[in-house]
Structures are given as C-alpha cells and as structure tokens.
Amino acid sequence: MTATWLITGARPLGGDPADVLVSGETIAEIGAGLDAPGAQRLDCAGLILLPGLVDLHTHLREPGREDAETVASGTAAAALGGYTTVHAMANTEPVADTAGVVEQVWRLGRQAGRCDVQPVGAVTAGLEGSRLAELGAMADSAARVRVFSDDGRCVHDAVLMRRALEYVRAFGGVIAQHAQEPRLTSGAQVNEGEISGRLGLTGWPAVAEEAIIARDCLLAAHVGSALHVCHVSTAGSVEIIRWAKSKGWQVTAEVTPHHLLLTEALAAGYDPVFKVNPPLRTAEDAQALRAGLADGTIDCVATDHAPHPLEDKETEWEVAAFGMTGLETALRVVHEALVEPGLLDWAGVADRMSARPAAIGRLSGHGRVAPGEPASLVLYDPSPREAVDPGSHASKSRNTPFAGMVLPGRVVATFLRGRPTVLDGKLAW
Numbered sequence: 093m094t095a096t097w098l099i100t101g102a103r104p105l106g107g108d109p110a111d112v113l114v115s116g117e118t119i120a121e122i123g124a125g126l127d128a129p130g131a132q133r134l135d136c137a138g139l140i141l142l143p144g145l146v147d148l149h150t151h152l153r154e155p156g157r158e159d160a161e162t163v164a165s166g167t168a169a170a171a172l173g174g175y176t177t178v179h180a181m182a183n184t185e186p187v188a189d190t191a192g193v194v195e196q197v198w199r200l201g202r203q204a205g206r207c208d209v210q211p212v213g214a215v216t217a218g219l220e221g222s223r224l225a226e227l228g229a230m231a232d233s234a235a236r237v238r239v240f241s242d243d244g245r246c247v248h249d250a251v252l253m254r255r256a257l258e259y260v261r262a263f264g265g266v267i268a269q270h271a272q273e274p275r276l277t278s279g280a281q282v283n284e285g286e287i288s289g290r291l292g293l294t295g296w297p298a299v300a301e302e303a304i305i306a307r308d309c310l311l312a313a314h315v316g317s318a319l320h321v322c323h324v325s326t327a328g329s330v331e332i333i334r335w336a337k338s339k340g341w342q343v344t345a346e347v348t349p350h351h352l353l354l355t356e357a358l359a360a361g362y363d364p365v366f367k368v369n370p371p372l373r374t375a376e377d378a379q380a381l382r383a384g385l386a387d388g389t390i391d392c393v394a395t396d397h398a399p400h401p402l403e404d405k406e407t408e409w410e411v412a413a414f415g416m417t418g419l420e421t422a423l424r425v426v427h428e429a430l431v432e433p434g435l436l437d438w439a440g441v442a443d444r445m446s447a448r449p450a451a452i453g454r455l456s457g458h459g460r461v462a463p464g465e466p467a468s469l470v471l472y473d474p475s476p477r478e479a480v481d482p483g484s485h486a487s488k489s490r491n492t493p494f495a496g497m498v499l500p501g502r503v504v505a506t507f508l509r510g511r512p513t514v515l516d517g518k519l520a521w
C-alpha cells in the first residue's frame with residue numbers, strides 16, 4: 093500500500109536540505125518548504141537521502157539452502173541495508189540455469205515484496221563449465237535476465253567464455269566473471285604471501301585472478317561484447333581494468349565492502365569468519381581498490397553477501413565455507429572506507445552503489461533522486477558510530493566479519509517505489 097509522504101529536511105546526495113514529496117510510487121516534487129495536507133510526514137533533518145541501493149551480487153540461497161537464507165530473509169536484510177534491488181546469484185540448488193528456475197526466484201522476490209530480486213542466470217549448465225546454459229530462454233523469460241554468471245566458479249574455458257560473450261551481445265547482456273584460475277588456486281585458502289607461509293595454509297596468488305581478468309578483457313574486446321568483473325581484489329586487477337577501459341572496451345568491475353576495508357592480517361587468528369573467495373588481500377591491495385573505486389576504474393560496490401549457517405563457518409579453517417554476509421553493513425563500510433577519508437562524497441556513493449550497478453544490470457528506474465523518478469530511496473543518518481551487532485540482522489546467517497567493529501552511520505528508512513520497507517531502522521512491516 094502506498095500513500096503520500098512528505099520527507100522533510102533530508103539532504104539529497106548530501107547537498108542542501110530539501111523536502112521531498114512522494115505521491116504513490118513516484119517522487120512528485122523536491123523543494124524547500126513543501127506543504128502537503130494529508131501527507132504522512134517524516135522528519136529527516138540531518139539525514140542523507142540517496143537513491144535506493146542496487147546490489148549486483150547477492151547470494152539468496154533459495155532454492156536449496158533455505159537454512160542459510162531465503163528470498164524473504166535476504167530481501168529483509170537488503171531493505172535494512174538500504175537496498176531496493178538485489179541481483180540473486182545463480183549457484184542455488186537447483187542451479188538457476190533455465191527459464192523455470194530464474195522465474196521461480198523472480199516470483200519469490202515479488203512475493204516477498206521488500207526489495208526487487210533480479211535473477212542472475214548461470215553461464216554454463218549446472219555451473220559445470222562444459223556447455224552453455226539456456227541463456228536466450230532466460231533472457232526471454234518473465235525474469236528478463238541480462239546478467240549471467242557462474243559465480244562461485246570461474247568460466248575458465250576460453251572457448252566457452254568467448255561463446256557466452258558472443259551470445260549475450262545480441263540482447264545487450266553481460267557476462268559477470270568470477271575470475272579464479274582453477275589450477276593456480278587448487279586447495280588455496282588465504283592470500284599467497286608471508287601470512288599464508290606463516291599459517292601453513294595454501295596460498296591464493298594474485299595472478300590467479302589477474303590472468304583471467306586480462307584474458308577476459310581481451311576476449312570481450314575481440315568479440316565486441318560486455319564483460320563485468322566480479323569482486324576485484326588485487327591492485328594488479330585494478331591496473332588491468334584501467335588499461336582495458338583506456339582502450340574503450342566494454343569492461344566494468346565491482347569491489348566488495350570487505351575487500352575495501354579488511355586485509356589478510358585478519359586471517360592470522362584462524363577465525364573462518366574471515367575466510368572468503370577471493371581472499372582478503374594486503375593493505376596495499378585494499379588501498380588500490382579504494383583508489384580505483386574513487387576514480388571510477390571500479391564501477392561499483394557489490395556485497396557478495398554469502399550467508400552460511402554456523403556449522404559451515406564455526407569449524408576448522410580448511411573445511412569452513414568461503415563467504416561473508418554484507419547487505420546490512422555495506423553502506424556503513426563504504427562510509428568508513430571512502431567517505432570518511434574524503435575519497436568519495438555522497439553523490440559518489442549514490443553513483444557507485446545505485447546508478448552504476450543499475451546500469452550494469454540493464455535496469456531502469458534506479459539511481460536518481462528527481463521528480464518523476466520512482467520513489468525508491470534510502471535515508472541515512474551519518475552521525476552515530478556504533479558496533480555492528482549481528483544479533484540485530486535480518487539475515488538468517490551471522491557470518492559477518494564486521495561483528496563488534498565500530499562503524500559510522502545507520503540506515504533510518506528505505507522506500508521501495510513509495511512504500512516504506514524500513515522505518516526508524518526497523519522493518520516497516
């Protein structure tokens with residue numbers, strides 16, 4: 093149910109305070125001293141107003157691993173984090189490699205209703221890397237899939253990768269690659285370097301990521317198609333993407349909140365909450381990722397929200413699952429890692445967390461706060477500094493690496509097309 097809302101005193105994109113009148117599903121008016129008799133008023137003095145966030149990389153786990161997350165719990169977590177759209181990765185059980193499965197996920201998202209769910213289709217059948225999935229049927233389905241990824245696995249066969257890039261070119265799709273050369277990362281556990289040696293864990297070399305990214309940039313250029321690079325984690329990867337963009341090739345990239353803020357040093361305590369794919373890297377890598385996001389070489393922040401039940405994480409490092417949750421902390425982490433040091437302003441945050449990921453996902457109606465646009469919005473209080481409390485999270489899983497870490501900010505309210513999904517920092521319904 094939507095109504096008329098008058099949001100008063102918030103700062104659109106961190107600029108001067110203004111009032112925003114939301115009528116039905118759209119932004120009707122933005123200005124000073126607006127009046128709207130009968131409207132529900134929301135006093136937002138001091139809050140930052142951003143377009144609803146868009147995540148290109150979420151693992152909702154449904155169908156198949158509803159013990160870790162469901163579409164309902166994951167979209168509740170997304171709303172609490174300020175998201176209005178998430179792209180649901182294809183590595184479910186069954187794999188989202190047919191029109192039937194992507195339509196199932198898309199429908200579950202519509203039923204949940206707190207956040208749009210845009211399914212990502214698998215590139216290869218069963219994520220097995222041997223033949224292409226039904227890319228055209230998924231694109232033509234009700235879910236209108238435009239982003240395809242075998243995420244969790246790398247499309248390492250160069251011929252298959254070439255064919256996938258060629259196939260999606262016809263309908264303006266994009267292949268999102270999880271760049272991990274499998275032979276170079278066999279048994280890998282942590283970033284290859286001094287710490288992996290000290291811990292006696294198999295190292296994960298930067299070149300395993302960089303070699304695939306370089307190859308895929310060349311393939312994308314060769315066939316004139318669009319490549320998106322998932323979770324860039326090394327300084328070398330940033331350099332390769334910068335070079336590919338300088339050529340004018342259709343290459344885009346994302347970075348996760350955890351790779352922006354955390355480093356491999358955290359692995360030294362052997363706590364598997366810090367075990368992730370790709371691994372946490374060095375402080376120099378994190379610095380290069382922040383600089384790359386700030387200068388636009390890396391297009392956007394994507395959470396790679398990867399929920400796991402306790403029994404899969406609270407175990408020995410070498411058998412623990414890879415992955416971290418991220419939807420409910422992403423905006424606060426970006427605030428800490430980029431806004432606080434002055435690398436990005438709030439308009440930049442809106443670009444990297446809403447407008448650009450929406451463009452890469454081929455979605456319209458996202459990324460702008462303007463009259464006539466859909467009223468999908470987030471209101472964010474930048475002033476508090478509080479410890480992250482996983483107990484307050486809506487995700488069914490608790491594997492956040494930020495637990496107990498003091499971070500700035502708080503999502504106060506989220507609107508999805510005029511309807512509040514979050515009010516006063518809590519689910520609105």
Ligand SMILES: [Zn+2]
Pocket residue numbers: 243244245270322323369370
């Ligand atoms: Zn991945």
